[in-house]
Amino acid sequence: MGKVLVVAAHPDDEALGCAGAIRRHTNQGDQVKILFLSTGVGARGEVSSEQINARKGMALRSADILGADEPIFLDFPDNRMDSVPLLTVVGEIESVMSDYGANTVYTHSAFDLNVDHKIAHQAVMTACRPIPGSTVMTILCFEIVSSTDWAFNAGPQNFRPVQFVDITETIDAKFAALEVYRSEMRDPPHARSLDNIRALALNRGATVGFESAEAFEIGYVRIG
Ligand SMILES: [Zn+2]
Known part of the structure; x- marks a missing residue:
């Protein structure tokens, strides 16, 4: 059995970025734990504890749909994580890692x-x-629609996937998880629309001859 850790900045990033891959892992008996660094609410003004709890409730339902363990929430400030020392964030992830010992880790692209x-x-x-x-x-x-695709000047390189995971069998679970976050989605032609998310899955799939896929960059691979 594999042990998978998903480190997502906000509740909904796991659904947008790798829900199809998560459901594949859990279907084959792997354990998946999701670590949310921030609540994902509050960047646009006052925030109530009800709003935070509502968003956490969505994350719990998404994890349940995907067959993952109950998520861990770190509650760093939304869209202000640059106000937290990087070593503090690193320390929290290290502490989860030392308890859990994941062999596969999913997270955001740098771009x-x-x-x-x-x-x-x-x-x-x-x-x-x-x-x-x-x-x-x-x-x-x-990759995250309306974020990775908007990093027009991220640097010498933009998101450039080299690993493609067939999610044809798990795309329904991905959209069930996205449905939980419907309040975070927008109407087309917004980049964060369900139409665009489906179009991206079709495009990533077609690139490698699958019906639907999620695409990933590789942080590193060690074969031992
Ligand atoms: Zn996010």
Whole structure:
């Protein structure tokens, strides 16, 4: 049985980025744990504890639909994770890792417009440094519509996937998880519309001859 850790900046990133892959893991008996760094609410003004709890409730339902364990919430400030020392974020991820010992880790791509997403990537790559005795063999980095695709000037490189996971059998579970976050979705032609998410799955699939796929960059792979 594999042990998978998904490190997502906000509740809904797991559904957008890798829900199809998560459901594949759990279908084959792998254990999946999702770690949310921030609540995903509050960036646009006042936030109530009801709003935070509502968003956490969505995350619980999404994890349940995907067959994952109950998620872990770290409650770092939404869209202000650059106000937290990186080492603090790294330390929290390290502590989850040392308890759990994942061998596959999913997280954000570094090439993303959202500051929390970028910090999630950097913190995971730091927390999962491939030192002797590390359990992590693979790190995969996902894309988020309306964020990775909007990083027009992220640097010399934009999101460039090299691993494609067939989600033809699990795309219904992905959309069931996305349905939980319907209040976070927008109407077409917004990039964060269900139509665009489906179009992306079709496009990523067609690139490699699958009906639907999720695409990933590789953080690193160790074969031991
Ligand atoms: Zn996010």
